[in-house]
Amino acid sequence: MAEPFSPIVPRLRLARELKRLREIARLSLDHAAKELDVSTATLSRIENGKQGVNVHLVRSMLDLYNGSDCWNELLDLARQARRKGWWQEYGISDYGYVALETDAAVVRDFQLTLVPGLLQTSAYARAVFEAEGDVPSRDIGRHVDVRMLRQGRLHADEPLVLEAVVHEHALRSLVGGAVAMREQLLNISELAALPNVTLHVLPAAAGAHVSMQGAFTVLSFPRDVLPDRLYIAHSTGALHIEKVDQVRAARLKFDRLRGCALDPDASIRFVRQVAGEL
Structure with a gap:
């Protein structure tokens, strides 16, 4: 570029x-x-x-x-x-999450019910778009393509760093069916082995935690070109937050969630175990 x-x-x-x-x-x-x-x-x-x-x-x-x-x-x-950003060719807005993630250096992602987008397979992503119903059927293919293109940054010469905390519920929900979910879980275990990807599974047995009400993502940018940003998706849209106190609170929540979750090696074993049960 x-x-x-x-x-x-x-x-x-x-x-x-x-x-x-x-x-x-x-x-x-x-x-x-x-x-x-x-x-x-x-x-x-x-x-x-x-x-x-x-x-x-x-x-x-x-x-x-x-x-x-x-x-x-x-x-x-x-x-x-x-x-023009590359995503515009796929009908994606300049003012959404994809545009910001493109320039991020580190993504800290907590997910309760979904596999993080950067770890999704195409079959899983398609099943999510179809179930949510927010994207017209004719456009789902393009949105899936964008999700797959985003993952290319995990393998770049200067790769995106992903730190993910994923609740067990997201791993056990049969999105797309058992076969598709097994493929998804194996894909997670492979990507989690990358040096720039850190996965922590939060077991259901851990009980209540600091973010029971929902998922969130904190984006950090290289060379301090922008302050950290907090992204919160909800059923009818999303919030982009840059207020320092709110972003700091989210970072602290993420650290606490990580502290309650399994370590990376145990998390990969857990994911493979769940895949083996399908």
Whole structure:
């Protein structure tokens, strides 16, 4: 790749810097929006990284905010942010999880009822999409392809680091049937042997734990280009959280869950044992 990151990191970095410069200039959101001839809602979405911004508007913002000292850097970020991510060819939004994971260095994933996406087989993924019903039948194949492409980063020269805590329930639920689930469990045991993948199984016998209400994922990025982000999927969508206290709380929960779970070697043996029962 010619660029070190996908378009998402430049867009989010640009958003943070533009907000910082506006605040240094002591301009309110309403005042700045009026001067830039955009709506307050539009400027707010730009500053939150929820909407792209073209180079011409960035120039106007830098003029208004007296940001000449970082002119070249921010214009370069604006140009990088206009590129298309690989996932767009598959109809996946720039504002979802896949785009962020593409640039992450470490993924810490706790799952209660599902195998982590980075460890799923195509048959398992297809069965999940079909059961959930959120993706039209004609699009399921493309979504499965995206999930498989994501896993390529586990085998890259600079691989993604995955730390997963998976509840026993996720391993015993026969998603796609017994044959497909056995294949899935064997796939988990193979991937868990990679040096950049750490699997911890949380046995049902462990009882109550600190995240009974649901799964969550914490994404960490290389070279501090972005702060850690917390991702929480739910039945009708997902939350993207970057508030430091909430992300820190999730990291602490993940550490506590890992402490209650089996160690990596015992976890792989457990997964193989469950596979052997099918």
